[in-house]
Amino acid sequence: MTHFKLTNILNDVNNILLPTVCFGCNARLYRGEKTICTVCRNQLPLTDDNYNEENSIDRIFYGRVNIKKANSLLFFTKNGIVKNIIHHLKYKNQEQIGEFLGNWFGEIIKNDGSLNNIDIVIPVPLHKKRLKKRGYNQVTLFGQQLAYHLNADYAEGILIKTSNTKTQTKKGRIYRWQ
Ligand SMILES: [Zn+2]
Numbered sequence: 001m002t003h004f005k006l007t008n009i010l011n012d013v014n015n016i017l018l019p020t021v022c023f024g025c026n027a028r029l030y031r032g033e034k035t036i037c038t039v040c041r042n043q044l045p046l047t048d049d050n051y052n053e054e055n056s057i058d059r060i061f062y063g064r065v066n067i068k069k070a071n072s073l074l075f076f077t078k079n080g081i082v083k084n085i086i087h088h089l090k091y092k093n094q095e096q097i098g099e100f101l102g103n104w105f106g107e108i109i110k111n112d113g114s115l116n117n118i119d120i121v122i123p124v125p126l127h128k129k130r131l132k133k134r135g136y137n138q139v140t141l142f143g144q145q146l147a148y149h150l151n152a153d154y155a156e157g158i159l160i161k162t163s164n165t166k167t168q169t170k171k172g173r174i175y176r177w178q
Helices: 006-017 038-042 056-061 083-089 094-112 127-135 139-151 173-177
Strands: none
Touching: 038 094, 094 139
């Protein structure tokens, strides 16, 4: 796979010509701010799952998959900052948002010790057709940052996506679970 996708190059050029703006609210970023402005950062709806012995993500897996612990960083709301930043991460070539979120989440779970002794971080893969189209897997930098903070290995190619399913946003909840 080529490392110099035209879209990425155009994106770099774009960043030079236009001032960088917050991916949450489109406000211009001040010096020292990166990716998300301070106002959005303070408004992001953190789940605080890491502080709960049993959280809502754990409960999703009950009776279905025997997991040790689940965790999440943010609540997703239909209209709001989280939706904006995830949209930019997935569809607007803003891969660095994954690094920002992974770095933040990694620091949280490292400091509170809610996920100890992790050996390996394994990202959920994209189908190769979608990977080619997007140019990157939106969870790669996120996973790498988690691995860095947890002092774990990061390994791609362990899970393999075999079917190119339609985008999850168009599927129902039950179908997504299956
Ligand atoms: Zn903002």
